[in-house]
Amino acid sequence: MRSYFVILIVCLLTVSCGSERQKKDDLRNLSWDEITQGAEGQTVNWMMWQGSPYVNNYINNYVIPEVKERYNITLEISSGQGNQIVSTLLTEIDAGKEVSDIDLAWINGETFYQLREINALYGPFTDQLPNSDYVDFDNPIIKYDFQKPVNGYEAPWSLTQWSMIYNSEKVDNPPRNMEELEAYVKANPGTFTIPNQFVGMTFLKNLMIEMAGPEALSGDFDAETYQKYSSRLWEYLNRIKPYFWKDGQTFPSTPAAMNQLFSNGEINFSMNFGTRIDNAVDDGTYPTSARVYLLESGTIQNANYVGIPKKSAHKAAAMVVANFLLSPEAQYKKMQPNTMANNTVLAVDKLPENWQQKFNDIPESNYAPPREELSARALQELGPEYMIRLNEDFRTKVIQQ
Amino acid sequence: MEFFKNKLNHSRLDLFGITLFFLLAVLPLILGVGYAFLYSTGLFGALSDGFTLSHWQEVLQNFEVYYSFGFSIYIAAAAMSISILLALTGTLLFNKQIDEGFFSYIVYLPLAIPGIVASLFIIQLLSGAGLLSRISFQLGLIDSVRSFPSMVNDQWGIGIITAMVMLATPFFMIYFQTIYKSERLDELDRLATTLGSKRFITALKVKVPIILSRAFPTMLLYYIFMMGSYEIPLLLGQQSPQMVSVLTIRKLRRFNLLDIPQAYVVAILYIVIILSVVIYLFKKRRLSYDL
Amino acid sequence: MTSKGKYVLLGVITFLFLFPFAYIVLLSLAQNWSFPAVWPQTITLDNWKIIFSSQGGMTYSLVISVVISLSVAFFSTLCGFITSKFIAYSAHRQKLMLFSYFPFILSPVIYAGCLYFFFIKFDLSGTVVGVVLAQLIIAYPYAVIIFSGFWSDKMKNLEQLVTTLGGNTWQSYRKVLLPSATGMLLVCFFQTYLISWFEYGLTAIIGVGQVQTLTIKVFQYIQEANIYYAALAACLLILPPAILLYVNKRFVFKTQH
Numbered sequence: 001m002r003s004y005f006v007i008l009i010v011c012l013l014t015v016s017c018g019s020e021r022q023k024k025d026d027l028r029n030l031s032w033d034e035i036t037q038g039a040e041g042q043t044v045n046w047m048m049w050q051g052s053p054y055v056n057n058y059i060n061n062y063v064i065p066e067v068k069e070r071y072n073i074t075l076e077i078s079s080g081q082g083n084q085i086v087s088t089l090l091t092e093i094d095a096g097k098e099v100s101d102i103d104l105a106w107i108n109g110e111t112f113y114q115l116r117e118i119n120a121l122y123g124p125f126t127d128q129l130p131n132s133d134y135v136d137f138d139n140p141i142i143k144y145d146f147q148k149p150v151n152g153y154e155a156p157w158s159l160t161q162w163s164m165i166y167n168s169e170k171v172d173n174p175p176r177n178m179e180e181l182e183a184y185v186k187a188n189p190g191t192f193t194i195p196n197q198f199v200g201m202t203f204l205k206n207l208m209i210e211m212a213g214p215e216a217l218s219g220d221f222d223a224e225t226y227q228k229y230s231s232r233l234w235e236y237l238n239r240i241k242p243y244f245w246k247d248g249q250t251f252p253s254t255p256a257a258m259n260q261l262f263s264n265g266e267i268n269f270s271m272n273f274g275t276r277i278d279n280a281v282d283d284g285t286y287p288t289s290a291r292v293y294l295l296e297s298g299t300i301q302n303a304n305y306v307g308i309p310k311k312s313a314h315k316a317a318a319m320v321v322a323n324f325l326l327s328p329e330a331q332y333k334k335m336q337p338n339t340m341a342n343n344t345v346l347a348v349d350k351l352p353e354n355w356q357q358k359f360n361d362i363p364e365s366n367y368a369p370p371r372e373e374l375s376a377r378a379l380q381e382l383g384p385e386y387m388i389r390l391n392e393d394f395r396t397k398v399i400q401q
Numbered sequence: 402m403e404f405f406k407n408k409l410n411h412s413r414l415d416l417f418g419i420t421l422f423f424l425l426a427v428l429p430l431i432l433g434v435g436y437a438f439l440y441s442t443g444l445f446g447a448l449s450d451g452f453t454l455s456h457w458q459e460v461l462q463n464f465e466v467y468y469s470f471g472f473s474i475y476i477a478a479a480a481m482s483i484s485i486l487l488a489l490t491g492t493l494l495f496n497k498q499i500d501e502g503f504f505s506y507i508v509y510l511p512l513a514i515p516g517i518v519a520s521l522f523i524i525q526l527l528s529g530a531g532l533l534s535r536i537s538f539q540l541g542l543i544d545s546v547r548s549f550p551s552m553v554n555d556q557w558g559i560g561i562i563t564a565m566v567m568l569a570t571p572f573f574m575i576y577f578q579t580i581y582k583s584e585r586l587d588e589l590d591r592l593a594t595t596l597g598s599k600r601f602i603t604a605l606k607v608k609v610p611i612i613l614s615r616a617f618p619t620m621l622l623y624y625i626f627m628m629g630s631y632e633i634p635l636l637l638g639q640q641s642p643q644m645v646s647v648l649t650i651r652k653l654r655r656f657n658l659l660d661i662p663q664a665y666v667v668a669i670l671y672i673v674i675i676l677s678v679v680i681y682l683f684k685k686r687r688l689s690y691d692l
Numbered sequence: 693m694t695s696k697g698k699y700v701l702l703g704v705i706t707f708l709f710l711f712p713f714a715y716i717v718l719l720s721l722a723q724n725w726s727f728p729a730v731w732p733q734t735i736t737l738d739n740w741k742i743i744f745s746s747q748g749g750m751t752y753s754l755v756i757s758v759v760i761s762l763s764v765a766f767f768s769t770l771c772g773f774i775t776s777k778f779i780a781y782s783a784h785r786q787k788l789m790l791f792s793y794f795p796f797i798l799s800p801v802i803y804a805g806c807l808y809f810f811f812i813k814f815d816l817s818g819t820v821v822g823v824v825l826a827q828l829i830i831a832y833p834y835a836v837i838i839f840s841g842f843w844s845d846k847m848k849n850l851e852q853l854v855t856t857l858g859g860n861t862w863q864s865y866r867k868v869l870l871p872s873a874t875g876m877l878l879v880c881f882f883q884t885y886l887i888s889w890f891e892y893g894l895t896a897i898i899g900v901g902q903v904q905t906l907t908i909k910v911f912q913y914i915q916e917a918n919i920y921y922a923a924l925a926a927c928l929l930i931l932p933p934a935i936l937l938y939v940n941k942r943f944v945f946k947t948q949h
Contacts, residue, residue: 045818045902053916078818078901079912083654088900090658093447095813101900114658118447190547196640250554250639256917264530264727266546284724388656399641400465414861418775425771425832426791433806495702507706509941513933514712515890517910518926522712525719525919530727532715538728546727571709622797629799631893632907636914646799646893653805668802679793683786 027315032130035316040072042317046306047080047088048106051254054279058339067324073317078102082111082198089120089309100311104318108304109146110384112154115307122308124152125319131326136347140380142303147219147383154305155322156345158334160273161301161378162202163368167268169289174269176296178207178236185243191268193245195258196399199271200251201390202300205382208233210297214379221385230389234397241398251399259285273302274342275374276365282337292368294377301378303345328355335362434672441665448658456662466667468642470674476558476634476644477627480565485620487566488573489612492581493604499578511571516632519564523637527552527560553637560637561644565627572623573616580615581608618682625675645671713930719923739924749904754928757889757905760820764827765885769877772835772884779836780843789840792833800830801893811898818900826898827891831884838880842873882940886933 027035050056059077067073080088085105092100107115115121126132135156137143142156150156166174170191175181185192194200209217212229241248245267252258255272262270263286270286280286306325308318324330328351331344348359364370439445443453460466491499498504514522526532534549543549553560581587586608593603613620631646638644643651645667652664719725720739722732743750779788795803804826808817816822847869854864870877892907899908906929913922 047901050912051915053918056916076902079908080901083656084901086658087654087661090447090661091809091812094445095809097812097815099815101812101818101902110656118658246551246554249551249556253640254915254917256915260917261529264546266529391656395641414774415778418771418778421771421832422775422779422788422791422836425829426795426836429803429807429810429829430791430794432810433803436809437806491705494698495705498702504702504706506938506941507709509937510709510713510934512886513930513937515892515907515929517890517892517907517914518716518930519712521910521914521919521922521926522716524914525715532730535728535730539730567712622793625797629797629802631799631801632911636911646801649799649802650805650893650897664805668806671802672798675798676794679790679797683790 027125027128027319030316032128035128036071036320039314039317039320042314043074043076044103044314044317044321045076045078045101046104046106046321047078047085047102049081050077050079051081051256052340055340058334062333062339063321063325063330066330067321070324071317071320073320075321080105082107082109086111086114086118086120089115090118092311093118093120097311099313100309102309103312103314104321105307105309106157106304107154107307108302109381110387112145112150112305112307113148113384115309116148116153120309120311121153122310122312122315123154125308125315126150126152126155126322129155129319129323129326131323131328134328134346134350135326136350139347141301142345144380145303145305146381146387150305154307155326156303157306157322157325158340159301159303159343159345161275161343161374162199162206162271162273162299163275163292163294163374164203164299165262165270165272165277165286165290165292167262167265167287167289168291169287170265170268174293176293178210182236182240185240188268189243190245190247191266192243193248193258193261193267193269194251195255195271196251196253196394197255198387199255199273201387201394202273203271204233204390204394205386206295206297206299206379207236208386209300209379209382210295214298217382217386218380219383221383226386226389230393230397234393237398238401241401262290263287274340275368276337276342277367278365279337279339281367290367292365294369294374298377298379300381301375302381328352332358335359434669437665437668437672441662441669443662446662449662456660456666459660460663460666460670465641466648466670469645469648469667470670472558472642473628473644476561476565477624477630479558480562480569480627481620481624483562484566484569484573485613487570488577489609491570491574492577492612493608496578496581496587499574500582508571508574511568512575514568516564516568516630517636519568520560520633520636523560523564523567524553527563529553554639556639558634558638561630561634564633564637565630569623569627573620576616576619577612580612584611584615586611621678621682625678629671629675713934716923716926716930719920720927722920722923725920739920742921743924743928750909750925750928753904753906753909753925756820756903757907757929760824760827760903760905761885761888763824764831764888765881767824768828768831768835768884769881772832772880773839773873773877775832776836776839777843780840781848789837792836792840795830795833796837799893800891801897803830804894804897808897817898818902820903823895823899823903823905826894827888830891830894831887834887835880835884838883839873839876842876847872879940882936885936889929889933 030038048059064075067075085102085107088102089100132155135142141159143150145154164174175184181192194203208229211232212225216225217229245261252261255270258267258270259280261267263284275292277286277290277292281288281290306322308315308322312318326345328346331346332355334340334342335344344359348356351359368374436445440449441456443449443451443456495504499508524531528534529546529549529551534543534546537543537549552563589607590600590603593607594600628644629646630644631650634644634647638647649664649667649671652667653661655661655664718732721735721737723736723739724734725732743754779785779792782788807826807829811817811822811826816825850868851864854868859867890907892911895903895905896908896911899905901908906925910922910925910929913919913925
């Protein structure tokens with residue numbers, strides 16, 4: 001008898017937790033007003049990488065209160081990097097789950113690619129967002145995500161360019177290509193390292209582009225080309241690895257850890273997605289002698305996006321949030337010093353006059369080369385397979401050696 | 402009639418108890434192991450193609466999993482030996498103080514520290530720019546951050562071992578002391594001294610073997626528990642080799658989705674090893690609650 | 693070893709045991725403590741003030757951690773007590789105890805990884821109830837093990853005595869079993885509370901980053917390299933158990949068995 005009672009209680013609890021999630025269907029045929037109405041009072045669970053305090057600050061102190069006030073949407077953040085988002089959604093598909101735990105995901109590149117492969121994303125939806133009028137969807141940086149067409153399945157959010165940071169007090173001439181880097185680490189052992197995650201892997205991609213030239217690696221992934229240049233890359237890395245920090249025996253696993261090493265002087269270089277480090281210098285994360293620089297052959301610039309899982313029960317609210325993120329106010333705020341401080345995905349010339357003025361007035365960074373120089377050296381991202389392969393091969397071919 | 406009713410009453414509560422046991426202890430085990438097995442052999446999973454042993458082959462042919470198990474065994478053994486040594490010394494020297502008094506409260510304090518906080522502490526203490534490094538710098542022993550020896554994220558797992566010792570030693574000190582008391586080792590001590598033995602010899606030849614033999618099941622279980630540690634090696638370990646739990650979870654979150662079954666292979670391997678040890682324990686000795 | 697030497701050594705050991713606490717508290721009060729300073733450059737209560745503000749979600753983590761751990765402790769103690777009786781008197785005691793030991797020593801995080809699928813299937817992933825249930829799966833067998841030492845022949849005889857004298861189950865529990873077991877029940881409650889309170893890996897997997905307990909917060913701050921907030925969350929994590937341990941110790945001490 002009592003066991004049935006227990007089972008009943010368990011069922012009741014589960015049902016009561018599940019009932020909050022109502023199902024909302026096809027939004028394609030609704031007008032934006034209807035979508036905003038439907039979004040009212042909903043809760044959006046946004047899974048994103050929380051490894052940057054500046055991003056977290058922007059989200060927690062600006063985005064969350066704003067969407068609550070403007071649209072009465074409760075935005076909740078859960079921590080999860082790209083591969084976690086994919087494995088969560090994959091397990092949901094395995095389990096035949098009707099309603100996803102995630103309503104919005106911060107994604108790009110190989111994550112987007114894999115989510116499309118398992119058909120986990122809702123779309124196309126970006127054309128329904130009013131603020132997408134301000135976006136130039138023909139711009140290849142936005143139109144293609146790691147060389148794969150976006151086709152409206154994710155909404156652009158920010159634009160960042162990968163950069164190196166060096167300590168100008170300790171380094172006079174930072175190395176700008178592979179040869180110079182090799183000479184540098186041999187002369188100054190223990191002062192350089194690579195983080196073992198996407199920021200570091202992008203550094204490796206930059207090196208491959210340096211070796212092969214951007215055309216050779218663009219377009220669809222070619223296993224032979226990859227093999228040819230990656231084996232040279234591993235040979236190079238294994239050659240200079242003993243001169244890395246901690247003799248190359250271990251690598252920092254997060255950019256935050258790497259930044260700490262940089263700021264307490266253990267290493268002289270750091271890497272970053274983003275070219276404005278003003279906020280980091282101001283709050284003491286970086287020393288005042290930190291400077292941004294690019295590699296000779298250029299560095300990768302990519303866009304990142306927000307996507308909506310197919311089985312989300314709060315698609316309307318998620319779309320409203322995505323639209324807000326794309327608004328001139330939110331994008332402008334995002335470029336301010338103490339927030340994400342990266343570049344906007346909006347096409348400035350499509351904005352109304354007063355906004356154009358505002359965006360153009362944003363001052364240059366004190367610690368980086370001027371914007372024209374940076375964009376002149378911007379490279380396009382490589383196909384997602386590169387990221388996937390590099391991640392694995394770095395482990396087997398360099399770390400495990 | 403009354404007697405019969407009472408019998409039924411007993412059974413109802415027991416039924417409840419056994420149902421709970423089945424639901425909460427037996428079922429999850431079967432489900433968990435079953436799922437891991439099915440996924441690892443490709444019989445389940447959205448991206449699988451049907452039964453295959455390829456994942457098993459991949460894992461068993463790659464040295465990574467052997468290094469990982471070996472490393473886990475080494476770390477747990479090192480941490481265990483050091484903790485047991487320290488705890489034995491502590492208990493034998495201070496058994497009265499552990500039993501009652503001010504110190505008896507102090508010795509419980511480290512039990513309030515979880516793995517994650519221990520890791521945070523060890524990072525702050527032993528890393529390149531940590532407290533020990535700073536003190537050495539102030540004392541002139543090292544001249545820059547880089548000269549400080551690598552003790553965190555290093556190949557010998559010094560940081561991991563230190564954190565584990567930090568947590569295990571107080572636990573075993575308390576545990577050994579309860580054995581000390583229940584086996585009346587101080588009476589034994591007096592007896593031995595009357596018979597002419599020196600305190601130190603008594604300690605070594607009499608007390609230590611008794612304590613260790615009584616504590617053996619718990620020590621073995623704690624050893625396995627150390628091997629499966631997650632938070633500590635996650636923060637204090639290096640990329641390769643990794644301890645078993647860290648390796649499994651890493652593989653579970655693979656970039657290459659088709660490799661996820663490998664995580665389940667590692668999980669099954671680990672489960673089989675643990676199961677064997679526990680069954681061995683049960684066959685050889687009666688495991689009573691001594692924890 | 694001389695008596696004086698012994699006391700010096702005891703003093704050193706006491707210092708070593710207390711040092712981590714003092715250090716973590718100090719770290720939580722700092723905002724700027726870089727190499728090579730051996731003492732923080734700034735000490736302030738500002739960090740602690742954010743507990744009371746909504747920013748950072750520290751209050752939420754504290755509350756949710758307490759709720760989860762209390763639930764886990766309560767249910768595992770209650771259910772463990774009831775179940776262990778059946779197992780202790782059963783003929784298959786050995787085999788059943790095997791099932792109890794297993795989750796206890798298996799790495800909780802690997803166990804969670806294998807069960808994650810089922811939590812998703814039953815809509816329990818990312819929910820507080822799901823996390824409580826997952827932690828119960830670890831804590832409940834532990835409770836069974838703890839209580840297995842309680843059901844001795846003496847207890848059995850007492851129970852039979854109650855029955856012979858005309859009492860029913862409820863009376864035997866209330867008047868005889870529960871009072872004798874009070875010490876053990878409290879120890880079990882406390883220990884299962886700690887198991888849940890300290891759990892990270894399992895909570896991270898089943899909670900899908902949505903159930904932000906204090907351990908998750910500590911980890912997050914460490915990842916962000918914000919060690920001062922990490923130390924703050926760590927303080928919230930270790931100070932309550934330290935106090936409770938004092939209370940618990942008095943009880944264990946009182947009910948020597």
